[in-house]
Amino acid sequence: MSDGYYNSKKTDDICEEVCGQQASRAASTMSRLRCMLRGFDIRTYIFVFVAIPLFVFGMYLHGQKISYFLRPLWESPPKPFHEIPHYYHENVTMETLCNLHGWKVRESPRRVFDAVLFSNEIDILTVRWNELYPYITQFVLLESNSTFSGLPKPLLFASNRQQFKFIEPRLTYGMIGGRFRKGENPFVEEAYQRVALDQLLRIAGIEDDDLLIMSDVDEIPSAHTINLLRWCDDIPPVIHLQLRNYLYSFEYHVDNKSWRASVHRYKAGKTRYAHYRQADVILSDAGWHCSFCFRHISEFIFKMKAYSHTDRVRFSHYLNPKRIQDVICKGADLFDMLPEEYTFKDIIGKMGPIPRSYSAVYLPAYLLNNAEKYRYLLPGNCKRESG
Numbered sequence: 352m353s354d355g356y357y358n359s360k361k362t363d364d365i366c367e368e369v370c371g372q373q374a375s376r377a378a379s380t381m382s383r384l385r386c387m388l389r390g391f392d393i394r395t396y397i398f399v400f401v402a403i404p405l406f407v408f409g410m411y412l413h414g415q416k417i418s419y420f421l422r423p424l425w426e427s428p429p430k431p432f433h434e435i436p437h438y439y440h441e442n443v444t445m446e447t448l449c450n451l452h453g454w455k456v457r458e459s460p461r462r463v464f465d466a467v468l469f470s471n472e473i474d475i476l477t478v479r480w481n482e483l484y485p486y487i488t489q490f491v492l493l494e495s496n497s498t499f500s501g502l503p504k505p506l507l508f509a510s511n512r513q514q515f516k517f518i519e520p521r522l523t524y525g526m527i528g529g530r531f532r533k534g535e536n537p538f539v540e541e542a543y544q545r546v547a548l549d550q551l552l553r554i555a556g557i558e559d560d561d562l563l564i565m566s567d568v569d570e571i572p573s574a575h576t577i578n579l580l581r582w583c584d585d586i587p588p589v590i591h592l593q594l595r596n597y598l599y600s601f602e603y604h605v606d607n608k609s610w611r612a613s614v615h616r617y618k619a620g621k622t623r624y625a626h627y628r629q630a631d632v633i634l635s636d637a638g639w640h641c642s643f644c645f646r647h648i649s650e651f652i653f654k655m656k657a658y659s660h661t662d663r664v665r666f667s668h669y670l671n672p673k674r675i676q677d678v679i680c681k682g683a684d685l686f687d688m689l690p691e692e693y694t695f696k697d698i699i700g701k702m703g704p705i706p707r708s709y710s711a712v713y714l715p716a717y718l719l720n721n722a723e724k725y726r727y728l729l730p731g732n733c734k735r736e737s738g
Contacts, residue, residue: 428693432591432610432633439575445582454583461581463562464617466491466552466624468544469508470498471653472568474725475644476508479571480518481717483564486577489555490522493548497529498657499537504529523555537658541626548624557617565624566612570594571715572638580614588616589630592637599643601714602730603682603705609640639715643685646727647738648672655685663688672737680733682707 438451446456465487469476480490494508506526515522527547530540557563562581564572572592580586594609610633615622645651652670655663663686668674678685682705690701709730711719718725726732 422692423694423698426693429628430631432593433631434593435590435632435634437576437635437637439579441575445579448579449583452579452583454585457582457584460486460578461560461562461616462488462558463564463577463581464489464491464552464555464557465564466548466555467493467566467568468541468548469494469568470504470657471507471650472645473507473511473514474646474728475569475571475641477514478715478718478725478728479568480515482571482574482715483577484518486574486581487518487521488561489557490518491525491548491551491555492522493525493527493544493551495527495529495544497531497540499541499544500657501529501531501533501535501537501540502657503531504657523551525551525554545624545626552624559618561617563615563617563622563624564612565615565626566592567626569642569644570609570612570638570640572612572614573715576634576637577614586616587630587632588618589632590614591628591630591633593633593635594638594640595636597639597641597644598682598705599679600728600730600732601639601641601644601711601718602707602709602733604708605705606701607636612638612640641728644728645735647736648675649738651675651679651685651735676735679735 435452438448449456463486465480465483467476467479469492480487492508494506496504496506498504508524509526512524525547527544530543532540552563562577564577566572570592571594576592580590590613591610592612592614593607594612595607596605596609597603598605610628611626613629615629643651643654645654649672652672652675655670664670665686669686675685690698692698692701707730711729714729718728722729727735
């Protein structure tokens with residue numbers, strides 16, 4: 352002890368080197384790291400360097416699926432609709448049909464306005480307007496040079512207007528310029544266009560107690576449903592329409608739960624064009640909803656990038672034409688998502704591809720009368736044109 356200080360405590364050579372003045376900065380950093388990890392066992396290493404990265408990567412790939420699967424834990428089902436039984440047969444009088452629904456028959460039918468926002472569904476619009484043609488007073492269509500997601504879009508209806516000469520005398524057409532606001536929520540642009548459709552309806556001459564159909568182009572009320580509602584008195588001021596839900600074509604019948612389409616007894620200053628729940632009553636089996644029912648693969652790609660749920664395109668390979676064709680023929684989901692349901696029973700029950708239906712009974716008459724032209728919409732024809 353005479354020549355200096357003595358410490359009997361054991362030291363770690365590595366850690367001592369860290370504090371040494373001669374150690375380089377790189378060696379010092381590595382040494383500190385080795386000091387910290389020296390006390391970890393092999394299980395800790397596996398957890399830190401294997402399990403955690405795999406968990407993060409798995410959440411990146413499948414986080415949306417996990418979120419949808421666990422939805423019943425934090426979100427309750429919406430209030431059930433009061434479902435009105437729907438009676439129809441071509442050999443039953445309108446007075447009898449109205450009475451069966453608890454309504455009275457009118458002396459003359461109401462006027463009916465069919466109003467839609469148009470994107471790129473030329474074929475489905477043709478089927479829709481031919482189905483409804485006998486009972487519509489005024490067809491009202493608004494299109495924009497912008498998609499809901501803010502992408503530039505050609506005015507497809509304007510360039511194909513000659514295909515719709517049969518409704519021209521009853522057509523009110525409008526075009527609205529897009530705002531092209533980058534990064535904005537697509538639902539804001541959608542709401543902006545629906546407000547413009549309200550104004551176009553007034554230009555079309557809609558009046559109090561006229562019937563107004565509020566639905567997307569691919570939500571098609573059956574002709575006899577609209578005829579019933581225009582002839583019957585005492586119908587609800589707002590009534591939703593339960594539609595048979597199809598995906599890609601009338602081959603893949605998903606369920607009968609489509610409900611957003613609605614019919615309103617118009618009231619100036621009160622009725623606003625919208626696409627959400629606006630009443631608690633729904634008329635059963637009132638038509639068809641054919642979602643993503645396109646002829647060309649390019650139309651699928653356009654809609655996937657254009658509509659309000661564009662965030663569902665999480666990976667660029669979702670837009671690969673070969674993948675899209677394979678998904679259509681399998682009846683799988685374009686966005687690789689789980690079913691949007693509120694109970695584990697319904698989620699599990701709908702997981703996997705949609706079973707094929709080979710029934711073409713009770714489909715729009717125009718579709719069957721022109722089956723050769725629209726064969727891709729009928730059972731047994733999943734192949735699409737490239738376009």
